[in-house]
Amino acid sequence: MSTVLELKNVQMRFGATEILRSIDLSISAGERVALIGPNGAGKTTLFNLVSGRFAPSAGEVWLKNQRIDGKKPYAIARLGLARSFQATQVFSGLSVFENLRCSVLLGLGYGGQWLTSVSRLKVVTARTEALMEQTHLEKQRDTLAQALSYADQRALELGITLGGEADVILLDEPTAGMSQTETLFFLELIKTATQGKTLLMVEHDMGVVFGLADKIAVLVDGKVLAFDTPQAVRANAAVQDAYLGDFSVPVPVSA
Amino acid sequence: MEFFVFSLLNGLSYGLLLFLLSAGLTVILSLMGVLNFAHASFYMLGAYVGYSVSIHAGYGLALFAAPVVLAVLGAGFERWVLRRIHAYGHVPELLITFGLSFLILELVQGVWGRTALPFHPPEFLQGAAFSAVKSAANGLQWFWGSPAAALCQDASLALSCWSFPAMRAFTMLVSALTLGALYLVLVRTRLGWIIQASRTHPAMLESLGHNVPRLWMLVFAAGSGLAGLAGVIGGSTFVTEPAMAATVGSVIFVVVVVGGLGSLMGAFWVSLALGLLQTLAVSFDHPLGFGVSLAQLAPVLPYALMVLVLVLRPQGLFGAKDL
Amino acid sequence: MNAAPWVAVVAGLVFAPELLHSTWALTLLSQIGIATIACLSFNLLLGQGGMLSFGHATYTGLGAYGAIHTLNAARAAGVDFPVSLIPLAGGVSGLLAATVLGFLSSRRGGTALAMVTLGLAELVFSVALMGFTFFGGESGIAGNRVTESAPWGVTFASPVEMYYLITAYALLSAVALYALTTTPWGKMLNAVRDNAMRMEFLGVNPQTIRYRAFLFSAFFAGISGGLAALLFERVTPDALGLERSASLVLFTYLGGIQSFIGPIVGAVLMVLANVGLSSLTPAWLLYVGLAFVFGVMFAPQGLTGLLQTAMAQPRAFYLRHGVILFALLVSLGVALLGIAALVEMAYQLQLEASLGSNVAFGTFQLHINRWQDWAAACAIALLGGWFFLRLRHALIERLGAKT
Numbered sequence: 001m002s003t004v005l006e007l008k009n010v011q012m013r014f015g016a017t018e019i020l021r022s023i024d025l026s027i028s029a030g031e032r033v034a035l036i037g038p039n040g041a042g043k044t045t046l047f048n049l050v051s052g053r054f055a056p057s058a059g060e061v062w063l064k065n066q067r068i069d070g071k072k073p074y075a076i077a078r079l080g081l082a083r084s085f086q087a088t089q090v091f092s093g094l095s096v097f098e099n100l101r102c103s104v105l106l107g108l109g110y111g112g113q114w115l116t117s118v119s120r121l122k123v124v125t126a127r128t129e130a131l132m133e134q135t136h137l138e139k140q141r142d143t144l145a146q147a148l149s150y151a152d153q154r155a156l157e158l159g160i161t162l163g164g165e166a167d168v169i170l171l172d173e174p175t176a177g178m179s180q181t182e183t184l185f186f187l188e189l190i191k192t193a194t195q196g197k198t199l200l201m202v203e204h205d206m207g208v209v210f211g212l213a214d215k216i217a218v219l220v221d222g223k224v225l226a227f228d229t230p231q232a233v234r235a236n237a238a239v240q241d242a243y244l245g246d247f248s249v250p251v252p253v254s255a
Numbered sequence: 256m257e258f259f260v261f262s263l264l265n266g267l268s269y270g271l272l273l274f275l276l277s278a279g280l281t282v283i284l285s286l287m288g289v290l291n292f293a294h295a296s297f298y299m300l301g302a303y304v305g306y307s308v309s310i311h312a313g314y315g316l317a318l319f320a321a322p323v324v325l326a327v328l329g330a331g332f333e334r335w336v337l338r339r340i341h342a343y344g345h346v347p348e349l350l351i352t353f354g355l356s357f358l359i360l361e362l363v364q365g366v367w368g369r370t371a372l373p374f375h376p377p378e379f380l381q382g383a384a385f386s387a388v389k390s391a392a393n394g395l396q397w398f399w400g401s402p403a404a405a406l407c408q409d410a411s412l413a414l415s416c417w418s419f420p421a422m423r424a425f426t427m428l429v430s431a432l433t434l435g436a437l438y439l440v441l442v443r444t445r446l447g448w449i450i451q452a453s454r455t456h457p458a459m460l461e462s463l464g465h466n467v468p469r470l471w472m473l474v475f476a477a478g479s480g481l482a483g484l485a486g487v488i489g490g491s492t493f494v495t496e497p498a499m500a501a502t503v504g505s506v507i508f509v510v511v512v513v514g515g516l517g518s519l520m521g522a523f524w525v526s527l528a529l530g531l532l533q534t535l536a537v538s539f540d541h542p543l544g545f546g547v548s549l550a551q552l553a554p555v556l557p558y559a560l561m562v563l564v565l566v567l568r569p570q571g572l573f574g575a576k577d578l
Numbered sequence: 579m580n581a582a583p584w585v586a587v588v589a590g591l592v593f594a595p596e597l598l599h600s601t602w603a604l605t606l607l608s609q610i611g612i613a614t615i616a617c618l619s620f621n622l623l624l625g626q627g628g629m630l631s632f633g634h635a636t637y638t639g640l641g642a643y644g645a646i647h648t649l650n651a652a653r654a655a656g657v658d659f660p661v662s663l664i665p666l667a668g669g670v671s672g673l674l675a676a677t678v679l680g681f682l683s684s685r686r687g688g689t690a691l692a693m694v695t696l697g698l699a700e701l702v703f704s705v706a707l708m709g710f711t712f713f714g715g716e717s718g719i720a721g722n723r724v725t726e727s728a729p730w731g732v733t734f735a736s737p738v739e740m741y742y743l744i745t746a747y748a749l750l751s752a753v754a755l756y757a758l759t760t761t762p763w764g765k766m767l768n769a770v771r772d773n774a775m776r777m778e779f780l781g782v783n784p785q786t787i788r789y790r791a792f793l794f795s796a797f798f799a800g801i802s803g804g805l806a807a808l809l810f811e812r813v814t815p816d817a818l819g820l821e822r823s824a825s826l827v828l829f830t831y832l833g834g835i836q837s838f839i840g841p842i843v844g845a846v847l848m849v850l851a852n853v854g855l856s857s858l859t860p861a862w863l864l865y866v867g868l869a870f871v872f873g874v875m876f877a878p879q880g881l882t883g884l885l886q887t888a889m890a891q892p893r894a895f896y897l898r899h900g901v902i903l904f905a906l907l908v909s910l911g912v913a914l915l916g917i918a919a920l921v922e923m924a925y926q927l928q929l930e931a932s933l934g935s936n937v938a939f940g941t942f943q944l945h946i947n948r949w950q951d952w953a954a955a956c957a958i959a960l961l962g963g964w965f966f967l968r969l970r971h972a973l974i975e976r977l978g979a980k981t
Contacts, residue, residue, distance in 0.1 A: 051779060077781035091772035102769045105762045106780050112790070114763040121762070164780060290689045339875060345688055346630050347874055350831065353632075354871040357824065361864040365925050501820060505700045508693045516690060551708055558701035562682060565694060569685040 003062075004029045004168055004198045005050065010059035010069075012045055012222075019045045021222040023059070027215075032199040034209040037219035038242075043202045044086060046219070047170050050200075051083045052076040063168065082166035086173050086202075088153045090160065092146040096137050099145050099156055101128045103163030128163075134189065135159040151182050158186070162193045169194055171201040175208055187211055218242075257387045257395065261417045262538040263531065268423040270530020271430035272492075275485045277507040277514075277522040278434060279478035282441075285517035286450060286474050288345070289337065292352035295504025296359035297325050297479045301486025302495045303367050306374040314377040314491070318429075321487045322480040329479025333472045356500065364497050371496035376422045383418035422492045429488055433481065450474060509557040513564045515574025525572065529557050591745050595738045604741045609849045611741075611748040612805045617830045617841035617848070618755050619798035624827075625835035626759060627791045628771030629683075630692045633699030634799060634826045636679065637672040639818030640702070641800025642807040643713065644671020646721040649807070653722070661725050661734050661808065665747055668804020672796040680792025684785050687774055691788075699823055706815040718814030721807065734808070744805050751798050756838055758794060767791055825852075828870050834880025843882050861925045865918075902973050909965035916959025919944060923952065 005027040012020040019042045027033050035043050049056050050063075052073035061069040068076050082103075091099050101118070104127045105111065118124060132138045135155045140148060145156060158174055174190065175183045187208050190199070203209050209216060209230070216233040218225040220242045226233050233239055280294045291297075301321040309317040332355065340351045375381065383401040390396070401418055441447035450470065452460055461467045490499070510529060514521025533553050540550040564571065590597075594607060616638050623629040645668035652659035679702075683695050706713040713719070724735045732739055758764050766787050770777050774784040807813050816822065825848060833844020855862040877884055896903070919939055923946045926937040936943045944951050 072783070073778040074781050074783045077779055083779055085776075089773055089776040091769050091776065093772045094768060098765065098768075102765060102777075103780055105765065106782065110762040111766060111782060112763050112786070114758060114761045114790075114794075116762075117757065117760040118762055118765060119760065124762075160776070160780070284689075290693070336871075336875065343878065346624075346628060347878065349630055349689060349692055350827075351871065351874045353824075353827070354867060354874055357828070357867040358864065358871060361861075361867055365861065365864065365928060368928055505696060509697050512690060512693045512697065547708060555701060555704045555708075558697050558704065561694070561697045562701070565682045565685050 002029050003027065004031075004064055005200065006060075006062040007046075007050070008060040008062070010046075010049060010056045010061060012042070012049060013057040019222055020049075020056070023219075023222075023224055025217060025224060025227065027198060027200060029198055030196060032194060032212055032214045033201070034213035034216045035200060035202045035219060036204070036206075036209060036216060037225075041219040042222050043219055044172060047083060047172055047200075047202065050076075051081065051170060077164075077166070080166050081168045081170065082161045082164050083170035084157050084161040084172055084174060086176065088157045090145040090153060090156050093144065095142045095144055096140045096148070096152075096156060097128060097132065097142065100131045100135075100137075100159050100163050101125075103160045104128045104131065107164035107166070131159050131163050134162075134193065136185065150177060151179075154178070155186075155189075158189065166197075168198045169200070171199065173202050173204065175203065175205055183208060257389065257415070257417050258538070261387075261419055262535050264419050264427075265423060265538075266531035266534035267527065268427045268430075268492075268530075269534055270527035271427050271434075272485060272489055273503075273507060273510060273530050274523055274526035275430045275433060275488075276482060276503065277510040277526055278437060278519060279481035279485075280507055280511060281514075281517060281519050281522045282437075283475055283478040284511065285519075287341075287471050289341075289348050289352070290508075290511070290516075291475075291478070292349060292504075293356040293359060294352075294478070294482050295500045295507060296356040297329065297482035298486040298489065298503060299363060299497070299500035300328075300359055301325050301483030302374065302490025302499065303363055303372070303486075304483070305487035305490060306367075306372050306495055309374070309491075314380075317487055318484070322483040325483030325486075326476040326480035330472050330476035332479075333475040337475070338468065338471075356504070360497060360500060369497055371494055372490075374491045374495040376425070376491045380421045380425050382421055384421040384424035386416065386418035388417075389415045420492075426488050426492055429484070433484065437481075506557050509561045513561055513571055515571030518571070518573035521571055521573030529560070532556050532560075588749065591749070595741060601737050604737045606849060606853060608737070608741045608744045608809055609853070610846055611744040612802050612809065613829075613845035613848050614748050614842050615751045615798055615802035615805070616826060617833065617845040618752060619795045619802065620826045620830050621835055621838075621841040622755060622758070622767075622795045622798075623791055624830065625837075625840065626764065626771065627767045627788060629687070629788060629791065630827070631683065631695040631823075632692055632820070632827065633679075633683075633695035633702075633823050634795075635820070635822035636699045636702050636818055637675055637796040637799035638803035638806070638826075639706075639813075639815075639822070640675045641668035641672040641796075641803030642813040642817050643719065643803075644668050644674075644800065645804030646719050646807040646813045647712070649721045649723065650719070660729070661723055662732075662743055664723075664808055665743075665801045665804035668807065669797045669801040672798075672800020672803065673793060675800075676792045676796030680789055680796060684788035684792055687784060687788065696820075699818070699820060703815065703818045703820065706818050713815055714813075716814070718812055718816075720812045723808045723811055740809055744809070747801060747805060751801060752842070755794075755798060759838065763787070763790065828866060832866075832870060832873055832880055834882030836879050837882050837886065840880050840882040844880070847881070859922060859925070860929065861921045864921060899973065899976065902969060902976070906966060906969045906973065909962050909969060911962070913959055913962030913966055916955050916957070916962055919955035920952070920959060923955065 003026050005025075007023045007025040010020060010023040011018070023046065035046070037043055048054055049069070050061055052068065052071050052075070055070040059069070060067060063076065063079055063081060066079060068079065091102065094102075101124060104124055105118070105121075108124060108127070110121065110124065129138070132141060135158060137152060137155055137159065140152060145153065148156060154174065154177070158171070161169065161171065171190065175186045178186060183205060190201070191212060201212070213230055215228060216230050217227045218233060218236075218239050225242060226236045226239050228236070276294070276298055280291060283294075284290050301324075304324050305317040305321040308320045312320075336351060336355075337348065340347050384399075386398045386401055388396050388398070439447075441451065449460065449465055460470075489503070493499075506529065510522055510525045514523075514525040533556055536553040536556060537550045540548055542548045543552065591607075595604060598604065598607075616634070619637075620631070620634045623631050623634070645664050648659070648667035649661070649664050679698050682698060683691060686694065709715050723740075725733050734740060734743070759768075766777070766782060770782070770784045770787045777784055777787075803813075803817065806817070829844040829848035829851070830841045831844070832847055833842065834840025851862060851866055855865070859865075873880060879886070922937050922939055923944050926933070926935065926944075926946050930946065935946050937946065938944075944955070946952075
């Protein structure tokens with residue numbers, strides 16, 4: 001199994017505050033990894049580092065055998081990495097269809113093309129419509145993104161992330177604020193959409209985590225406390241002390 | 256050498272005036288995220304109001320009245336117009352302040368006319384603060400005030416005469432005092448800390464019981480008042496005419512872009528640098544070839560500096576990297 | 579997109595010289611055509627890209643200079659360069675300018691972009707005033723568009739021929755600019771406008787998108803400038819001035835930046851204001867400014883948006899609320915008349931020395947030294963305003979109660 005995403009001794013400091021102390025993480029191709037940990041542990045910071053929002057204070061980040069720390073977000077995205085945001089970041093003035101079409105256009109390589117009308121690109125329209133159906137947004141096709149409900153906006157957020165055909169996907173709390181049914185739907189969507197791709201997902205919902213992840217990375221106090229299969233992590237005493245407590249294991253959510 | 260000293264002083268006084276103006280703009284920008292396009296128009300309005308007050312009630316009163324009038328206007332604008340637009344986003348905010356600048360220009364021309372006004376400083380500030388005369392007989396002599404007229408007019412007596420206008424000295428004094436007070440308020444008083452906090456954590460501040468909207472109104476009013484004060488001084492030192500807003504406005508926007516949006520330190524250094532640069536360019540006035548002299552190039556210098564910074568360091572000298 | 583109204587518009591434009599029989603009207607339409615291209619190109623930046631540029635006249639102006647120099651150079655060299663292609667020379671000039679200026683402008687977005695475009699506009703304008711031969715100093719550069727060789731009998735001496743040239747370019751430019759908005763790049767531009775940060779994480783460098791927007795926009799702006807150079811046969815540094823840039827911002831916004839035809843409406847308003855309103859009252863810029871400020875506050879979609887909203891209401895809406903709407907409009911009209919009267923009188927105060935103490939207001943004569951006139955104007959303004967606010971309140975309540 002080849003390593004697709006690797007963090008070597010990554011540290012992140014904001015002024016005097018250390019957020020990430022020394023992160024070593026190695027994710028293989030096709031692995032679905034859940035990143036869990038208490039609030040303030042540094043999960044979103046880690047995402048920001050990997051996706052290029054800022055450069056680490058120290059250490060290296062490698063994506064597909066290329067060093068990406070310090071690179072601009074768009075350079076990293078072009079290498080095949082896509083991320084979603086905890087605070088929904090959609091194109092508020094565009095309709096659902098237009099939102100999704102954006103990432104589809106980029107995924108299919110039509111980015112700067114200025115010589116044909118989009119309506120002529122049948123492949124784009126077909127792929128966008130498929131994406132709309134996948135995210136259950138086909139009824140909102142022409143609704144402006146800013147007019148969508150919270151859940152629909154989260155679905156759109158997810159759709160935009162998935163639409164670009166990236167093979168390394170970072171999802172930041174995709175099911176936050178969802179009801180049970182919505183969470184189930186999102187879980188299925190993520191499962192199918194990330195089939196064969198590498199996934200790193202921040203999640204608080206343990207049901208989703210255990211239902212989806214091949215491996216779990218536990219981030220506490222800026223360090224990776226454990227990185228192992230769900231069963232091993234569940235049984236890990238240090239993890240239980242620091243984060244999970246003595247909870248009773250939930251039945252993994254499955255279809 | 257004396258030439259250098261006097262040019263330096265002139266440049267500093269202009270630079271400090273620029274900073275007085277751009278400080279208000281920067282504080283409003285960093286606190287409220289609004290770039291007040293009409294800031295230079297407030298400067299102009301301050302000069303005109305100051306002029307009217309001074310011819311009826313004296314210069315001293317003008318120095319107090321103009322800032323107050325502008326502060327009230329600024330507060331009103333923030334409260335009833337800007338606050339409403341704030342929710343629409345940055346572009347509408349820029350557009351509304353741009354619209355305001357347009358309106359103020361028209362109003363000023365309508366009320367005071369299109370020609371330059373004879374806004375003179377009071378008698379005691381009209382001469383020189385100090386002068387230097389270099390003569391063959393006595394070498395370099397320094398005087399308080401202006402040298403005797405006879406001394407300077409006779410070429411056989413004096414080789415060169417330099418004087419530093421009292422009005423410029425006054426400008427430096429007022430600017431320095433005001434900015435010093437501003438610094439103390441921001442850094443040493445509770446109000447200043449609250450203002451600094453509202454820049455990054457307005458929601459937190461509101462839940463602690465502070466009235467953030469009213470704070471914004473206060474800050475906007477203070478910034479406008481500063482612009483008004485700068486207007487009275489600038490208008491009586493340099494010129495009071497409808498074009499003054501556009502001329503100085505573009506320069507302070509350059510100051511803000513080059514210094515880094517929202518950075519007071521940046522605004523300080525760039526204001527001084529530009530003030531010195533422009534004044535020295537006009538003083539040296541060396542021909543540069545192509546039928547152009549350095550003095551002719553002076554108006555272009557701020558923008559040339561802006562281009563340079565944009566190429567090398569787009570976020571400005573002290574600015575934070577962003578999109 | 580419904581084709582019928584467009585066919586009618588094009589037909590109207592084609593047959594206008596026959597229908598209008600007036601040189602003045604043709605010149606007006608010609609100016610509107612030129613302004614249309616300028617405003618449409620500007621809206622590529624503002625409406626489509628969210629980029630507020632305060633220096634768009636730099637491109638129209640440099641395009642004008644490029645065009646007139648090409649015209650003169652070709653004449654001097656004896657080259658038979660077709661006059662009808664001169665606007666393209668203007669377009670290329672604008673494009674060349676944008677390769678440098680547009681690059682500098684697109685380094686940042688948002689507020690910084692606005693300031694940078696302003697600074698660059700000042701830079702170019704200052705340089706133009708320095709007296710280089712390229713800009714021709716205060717009197718500018720003159721040219722002669724009348725050709726000696728007359729391909730198909732066209733010499734461009736007559737206003738009709740210029741009108742058709744301008745109209746042709748206006749239609750082609752409008753089609754081209756509209757087509758651009760339908761391309762993948764055009765959609766990227768809209769997305770960058772809405773959320774540049776998200777686009778970065780999708781693999782797009784916003785600067786590249788913005789830069790290209792400047793290139794396209796400047797090309798068409800240059801065409802507009804080139805046409806103006808041909809129409810007036812003179813280009814002065816004013817063409818690069820900040821008043822011109824401000825005018826583009828104001829009127830494009832008033833027309834409506836959120837729809838494609840908004841800028842066209844804005845262009846019509848711009849020419850009518852510059853040509854018509856300016857001769858009616860010295861306060862015309864004040865009125866434009868006031869309209870703009872109120873537009874930003876209450877009608878961000880501009881005149882086009884207002885009309886579209888009005889037309890989108892079902893007939894039932896008008897049947898139900900027709901009376902109150904009518905009363906609203908009347909009271910607004912009355913209030914505006916009162917305000918206008920006050921403004922005219924105030925302006926006359928300034929002009930009293932040279933033009934006397936009466937100002938014409940429609941069929942009335944207002945006397946600025948009669949307090950009754952002032953009081954009457956005040957009263958009318960206040961009355962109209964009071965009624966307007968009351969009726970508006972009532973309508974809002976009604977609409978709220980209905981839903």
